[in-house]
Amino acid sequence: MQGRPDARPERWLGAIALIIIASISLANVVTRYVTGGSFSFTEEFSVFLLVVLTFAGASVALRRNRHIRIGLLERVLPPGPRKALIVFQALCGAAVLGLITWYGAKLAWQEYQWQSLSPGLGLPQWWYIVWLPLLSGAMLWRLCEQTRDRLTGRLTDEP
Numbered sequence: 001m002q003g004r005p006d007a008r009p010e011r012w013l014g015a016i017a018l019i020i021i022a023s024i025s026l027a028n029v030v031t032r033y034v035t036g037g038s039f040s041f042t043e044e045f046s047v048f049l050l051v052v053l054t055f056a057g058a059s060v061a062l063r064r065n066r067h068i069r070i071g072l073l074e075r076v077l078p079p080g081p082r083k084a085l086i087v088f089q090a091l092c093g094a095a096v097l098g099l100i101t102w103y104g105a106k107l108a109w110q111e112y113q114w115q116s117l118s119p120g121l122g123l124p125q126w127w128y129i130v131w132l133p134l135l136s137g138a139m140l141w142r143l144c145e146q147t148r149d150r151l152t153g154r155l156t157d158e159p
Contacts, residue, residue, distance in 0.1 A: 005149065007063040007142055010135075014056035017049040044120035048128045055135035063142040065150070071157045083151055090147035097140040104133035 028042040061067050074085055108129040116125040149155035 005063050005065070005145070005155065007060040007138075010056040010059040010063075010138060010142075014053050014060065017053040017056065021046050021049045021053070041121055044118060048131075051128075052131050052135065055131070055139065059135060059139045059142050062139055062146055065146055065155050065157065069157070074157070086147060086150050090143060093143050094140060097136050097143060100136040101133045101140060104129065104136060108133060 024039070024042045024045060028039050032038045058067075069089070074082055077085060108126050111126040111129050112124070117123065118125050118128065146155065
């Protein structure tokens with residue numbers, strides 16, 4: 001494959017989330033050291049941003065073919081059955097990601113309708129939850145790209 005597959009939007013989102021987590025955590029430590037108190041929002045935001053970082057990183061890893069997979073069977077199979085195995089793997093992954101996307105979107109919509117507020121800051125809960133279906137949908141898209149590249153031979157497990 002020419003170059004390296006990329007997932008630039010997810011890379012940027014993950015980097016921004018990591019920078020914000022580090023910044024608010026550092027600010028909280030300094031504030032606690034100087035004043036003896038701490039910011040109330042840091043835990044809620046940090047947990048939310050950690051979920052965003054996890055899903056964004058998983059999407060990048062999917063696009064770059066870096067998720068853990070046992071490739072022994074795939075390597076010993078002839079080309080026809082190998083392609084069938086790749087399609088089967090993709091269908092299993094798509095089923096899981098499709099369910100996460102569907103039920104995550106359903107949950108976000110319910111939280112929007114119920115006007116639920118977060119326990120710490122009282123912000124709308126759907127602001128946090130909506131990232132689950134968005135990023136699992138991004139992972140689903142990256143899975144399709146990865147599968148296409150693996151089936152055409154542009155992407156292999158060999159380093």
